[in-house]
Structures are given as structure tokens and as C-alpha cells.
Amino acid sequence: MKRKLVILGAGESGVGTAILGKKQKFQVFVSDFGNIKDKYKQVLLNNEIEWEDGGHSEEKILSADVVMKSPGIPETASIVRKLRENKVKVISEIEFASKYTSATIVGITGSNGKTTTASLTYEVLKNGGLNVALGGNIGKSFAEQVSESKYDHFVLELSSFQLDGIETFSPHIAALINLSPDHLDRYDYKYENYIESKFRIILNQTSQDFFIYDADDEDIIKWLSQNPIKSQPLPFSLKKELKQGAFRRDNDIIIKINNTEFTMPIATIGIQGEHNVKNAMAASTVATLLRIRKQTIRESLEGFHGVEHRLENVLKINNVMYVNDSKATNVNATYFALDSMENPTVWIVGGVDKGNDYNELLPLVNEKVKAIICLGVDNQKIISAFGNIVDTIVEVDSMQMAVQVAYKVAERNNTVLLSPACASFDLFENYEDRGRQFKDAVRNL
Known part of the structure; x- marks a missing residue:
């Protein structure tokens, strides 16, 4: 009898695990609650790996010998809870x-x-x-x-x-x-x-x-x-x-x-x-x-000159430097970014708050930030934290709009910094998508 490997989530780690599982003679089944991207579907089809998307077939999943859970799926997901209750081994790709x-x-x-x-x-x-x-x-x-x-x-x-x-x-x-x-x-x-x-x-x-x-x-x-x-x-x-x-x-x-x-x-x-x-x-x-x-x-x-989306200089327009730090998905990463700014900064911030405490940023914002552009579905926490120390706070709901507002607000020798301090899943697929949209919007100014 082949051992059964079930994979939850068909992104990069899920599909990679499916390929390795098949090579190691497991009976592999991939299940994604959302929709699987076409490029990953193609890989699964090419490797003749069974898959489903848009929901989970519980009976099939619970009969697994081992389950690989993609890192984005929380322990609180109902299918993960059921696996735990049934004492099925749940591990990571690593x-x-x-x-x-x-x-x-x-x-x-x-x-x-x-x-x-x-x-x-x-x-x-x-x-x-x-x-x-x-x-x-x-x-x-x-x-x-x-x-x-x-x-x-x-x-x-x-x-x-x-x-x-x-x-x-x-x-x-x-x-x-x-x-x-x-x-x-x-x-x-x-x-x-x-x-x-x-x-x-x-x-x-x-x-x-x-x-x-x-x-x-x-x-x-x-x-x-x-x-x-x-x-x-x-x-x-x-x-x-x-x-x-x-x-x-x-x-x-x-x-x-x-x-x-x-x-x-x-x-x-x-x-x-x-x-x-x-x-x-x-x-x-x-x-x-x-x-x-x-x-x-x-x-x-x-x-070595750094990685994409981490304090990446995009373009200088009218003597304003546009910097992509989309990878700053928490407050501490944004702290480093603001700390390295040498010119008055227009800061694009916001996204899905993961329990952020913005207090440690107050001195830096006070010293360096001339305007804040909030780019998220819920910006209340950011507005409460910085409303008293920054005169200009604008809320927008797309990257294009954020960059256009920044272009209007920024003056010569300023910096426009995208450093969100938050996750990106409200308006973007991931931080890479967010960073690329920023770069595209800047190039289209």
C-alpha cells in the first residue's frame, strides 16, 4: 500500500512538495480552499498529480498518513483542527x-x-x-x-x-x-x-x-x-x-x-x-x-546590492527619490527604513494590521515624515497613532492613487517611501505584487 500524502495549499511550497512526494512513491492529493493559479495547475497536470480547488474533500484529507500544510494556513482553519482531532500528522514543507x-x-x-x-x-x-x-x-x-x-x-x-x-x-x-x-x-x-x-x-x-x-x-x-x-x-x-x-x-x-x-x-x-x-x-x-x-x-x-522590495531605489523624478520597501511587513522593518531616510519623507503605509504597535516609530516619524499616505482597507490605527504629529494624512485605495498623491505632495529633495509595516493581503496578492505595482505606478508618472 502506498502511503497517502495530502497537501493543503497549492502555492510554491505545496506544489513543490507534491512533486517530491510523487518521486518518493507517495499517493499524493493536493487540496486548495481557494483557486489554484494556472501555472501551478499545469505543473500538477504535467506530473499527473490529483488535485482539487475551491474547497476541501474532508474524508479524503482525513484519511491521509501525513499532511503538509502550507505556511499561510493558520492552525485555526477548521480542516487543520479536524486533522489534529483525528491525530493525523501535520508538518511543513521544510x-x-x-x-x-x-x-x-x-x-x-x-x-x-x-x-x-x-x-x-x-x-x-x-x-x-x-x-x-x-x-x-x-x-x-x-x-x-x-x-x-x-x-x-x-x-x-x-x-x-x-x-x-x-x-x-x-x-x-x-x-x-x-x-x-x-x-x-x-x-x-x-x-x-x-x-x-x-x-x-x-x-x-x-x-x-x-x-x-x-x-x-x-x-x-x-x-x-x-x-x-x-x-x-x-x-x-x-x-x-x-x-x-x-x-x-x-x-x-x-x-x-x-x-x-x-x-x-x-x-x-x-x-x-x-x-x-x-x-x-x-x-x-x-x-x-x-x-x-x-x-x-x-x-x-x-x-552585493540588496534584494528586490527591500529599500530598493526605483527612480528619481524631479529630484524626488522613490524607494520600494514593500518587504517591510512589520513595524520593526519600517523602523529600519525610516531610520535610513536622510531627506523629508512622504511615507506610504498600511495594509493588514498584525497587531502592530506604532509607538516605536513616533520619534522617527516626528523627525523625518512630512506626509503619510494610508494604503489599506482599515487605516484607523495609523491615523490615531500619527494624526497629531503629521499635518498631511491621506487615505487611498489603490497603489496608483497612492503614487499620484505622493507625486503631488513631494517637493524637490524629498523621498517617497513605500514601507507598509503591514501584510499585503487586503489589496494585493503578496508583498511582491505590492512592490511591483508601486514600481509600475512610479514608472508611469
């Missing part, structure tokens, strides 16, 4: 796929900067000649890449939702680059639950594995002081010198691992800002552990 690869895995998580850090790490390892792929919460499905079985190394960007669905998954090198409240709507509005999820990345590590983390992050340090870990700690810091790990000395990054020391001038890093110095420290630590040459690490850091 858990399922990791069983079928012997590759060395680097797992990177954090509230902000994980895409930048994962992309940078991947670039350094690839430039160093490793046979490496990038996956997880970014790019092509990890499961599908495992099914191709041609990689020796994986760099995985991991969200808390993906980590919630692991049981035995264990990266050889894990990195937790920072913590700040995010997705609290999925964690009973309890920050400590979200923190526990993030630390699942080291749950199954052993003394042969490594854990890279931000030693300046109070929430990380507090958790580590209360919970013993098995893996070898490699902290990074901008504030203090460390015996082992990465730190700043004057204008250099220093990386010390065992008896090797590596120095890199901060000024030559291709992506600027303090948070990016930390991202570079994490990536360099991984590269040093995997024995990439120092010269290759330096050249890779110099040549």
Missing part, C-alpha cells in the same frame, strides 16, 4: 523535504533582514564554488529542489510558520538574526509564543552544529539565559568585542572562529546601514564555517 536530502543545510530566520541575509549567504557560498541552492521562504520551493537531488548545500530562509511545522528538521548552521513582534495575530497576540517559534530552528541541533545570533538583541539574550542549547554558539555584535564570533572594531568587521581571524572594512560593504552590517556579519560567519576563502567573502560583500 520538515517533509529535509528527510530526503543529505545536503548541508544553513537555516536563517529572524523578524527582519532574513531575505537579505539568506540571499547574501547564498551569493558568498556560490561565489566560493559550493554547489548550493536557495529556498524556503524565498524563490523556488525547497522540496522541488530536493526532488532534483543535485545540490550539496541549501541556504533556507525560514519563517516562524515554517518552523512551527517541524519535528526532526535540523540545520547544520542556524542563524537567528533578530527578534521583534510580528505575526502576533497567529500567536494569540503573545510575543513569547512567536519567540518560541523562532527558536525552534535550534530545537534538534547537536554539539556538532552551530548557532549564529545577534548578541545585541535583548530578547534573544534573555531566551538564551533561560534555555540551555546544545549547538556551538557564534554571536555577532556591533557593541562589544567577542572572544568567538563577529564584532565591530573601529571601522572593520572582525570574525573570529576557532583560531582564524578575518577582517573586512565596513565602508566597502555593498549594502549600507547598521542592520546590513549585522546581516553581513551573519553571512560571513556562515561562509567562514564552510571554509570559503577570505578574498571571496570580501568580494561577495562588496558586490
Whole structure:
């Protein structure tokens, strides 16, 4: 009898898992409560995988041996509750796929900067000649890449939702680059639950594995002081010198691992800002552990200029720079964006609020923001938070309108910044769609 694998959600991770499941001789059934995109339907048809959309066939799903749940589906969904009641094993793509690869895995998580850090790490390892792929919460499905079985190394960007669905998954090198409240709507509005999820990345590590983390992050340090870990700690810091790990000395990054020391001038890093110095420290630590040459690490850091939708300069029009930071889906990410603004800023903000507290942004908004454009279905919280400190607050219901209003409000030497601090699912498919719509609207001015 073939084992039955049911997949809930037919996006990138779902369809990738279906392909791997079929290769591993499972009887595969894919079920999506919404509509499956045509490009994914085609893949399922080409691979002769059974699927349904627009609802769930409960009997079929509940008879599964194992269920892979896509990260966007919450635990509170009725089909997931029924699976739990029936004691059916529900896991994430990361858990399922990791069983079928012997590759060395680097797992990177954090509230902000994980895409930048994962992309940078991947670039350094690839430039160093490793046979490496990038996956997880970014790019092509990890499961599908495992099914191709041609990689020796994986760099995985991991969200808390993906980590919630692991049981035995264990990266050889894990990195937790920072913590700040995010997705609290999925964690009973309890920050400590979200923190526990993030630390699942080291749950199954052993003394042969490594854990890279931000030693300046109070929430990380507090958790580590209360919970013993098995893996070898490699902290990074901008504030203090460390015996082992990465730190700043004057204008250099220093990386010390065992008896090797590596120095890199901060000024030559291709992506600027303090948070990016930390991202570079994490990536360099991984590269040093995997024995990439120092010269290759330096050249890779110099040549890397960031990822799409993360503080991405789009165009300068009438001496106004338009910046796409659509990937800022929480308050802390927007904090970094506003902090890096040097000119008076017209800020486009809003979307689906995930339990945001805007208080930490007040000083920055006061100092840097001249106008706010609210782009969401419900903007009340934003208006309440900033109504007293910003004179101009406008509500719009499309990206095109947001950009046109910004164009009217902005003056020479201003910046127009899209940094929503919210999820995008009210008016857009995802943050990429939101960022692309912004860029298209700017190019059409």
C-alpha cells in the first residue's frame, strides 16, 4: 500500500512538495480552499498529480498518513483542527523535504533582514564554488529542489510558520538574526509564543552544529539565559568585542572562529546601514564555517546590492527619490527604513494590521515624515497613532492613487517611501505584487 500524502495549499511550497512526494512513491492529493493559479495547475497536470480547488474533500484529507500544510494556513482553519482531532500528522514543507536530502543545510530566520541575509549567504557560498541552492521562504520551493537531488548545500530562509511545522528538521548552521513582534495575530497576540517559534530552528541541533545570533538583541539574550542549547554558539555584535564570533572594531568587521581571524572594512560593504552590517556579519560567519576563502567573502560583500522590495531605489523624478520597501511587513522593518531616510519623507503605509504597535516609530516619524499616505482597507490605527504629529494624512485605495498623491505632495529633495509595516493581503496578492505595482505606478508618472 502506498502511503497517502495530502497537501493543503497549492502555492510554491505545496506544489513543490507534491512533486517530491510523487518521486518518493507517495499517493499524493493536493487540496486548495481557494483557486489554484494556472501555472501551478499545469505543473500538477504535467506530473499527473490529483488535485482539487475551491474547497476541501474532508474524508479524503482525513484519511491521509501525513499532511503538509502550507505556511499561510493558520492552525485555526477548521480542516487543520479536524486533522489534529483525528491525530493525523501535520508538518511543513521544510520538515517533509529535509528527510530526503543529505545536503548541508544553513537555516536563517529572524523578524527582519532574513531575505537579505539568506540571499547574501547564498551569493558568498556560490561565489566560493559550493554547489548550493536557495529556498524556503524565498524563490523556488525547497522540496522541488530536493526532488532534483543535485545540490550539496541549501541556504533556507525560514519563517516562524515554517518552523512551527517541524519535528526532526535540523540545520547544520542556524542563524537567528533578530527578534521583534510580528505575526502576533497567529500567536494569540503573545510575543513569547512567536519567540518560541523562532527558536525552534535550534530545537534538534547537536554539539556538532552551530548557532549564529545577534548578541545585541535583548530578547534573544534573555531566551538564551533561560534555555540551555546544545549547538556551538557564534554571536555577532556591533557593541562589544567577542572572544568567538563577529564584532565591530573601529571601522572593520572582525570574525573570529576557532583560531582564524578575518577582517573586512565596513565602508566597502555593498549594502549600507547598521542592520546590513549585522546581516553581513551573519553571512560571513556562515561562509567562514564552510571554509570559503577570505578574498571571496570580501568580494561577495562588496558586490552585493540588496534584494528586490527591500529599500530598493526605483527612480528619481524631479529630484524626488522613490524607494520600494514593500518587504517591510512589520513595524520593526519600517523602523529600519525610516531610520535610513536622510531627506523629508512622504511615507506610504498600511495594509493588514498584525497587531502592530506604532509607538516605536513616533520619534522617527516626528523627525523625518512630512506626509503619510494610508494604503489599506482599515487605516484607523495609523491615523490615531500619527494624526497629531503629521499635518498631511491621506487615505487611498489603490497603489496608483497612492503614487499620484505622493507625486503631488513631494517637493524637490524629498523621498517617497513605500514601507507598509503591514501584510499585503487586503489589496494585493503578496508583498511582491505590492512592490511591483508601486514600481509600475512610479514608472508611469
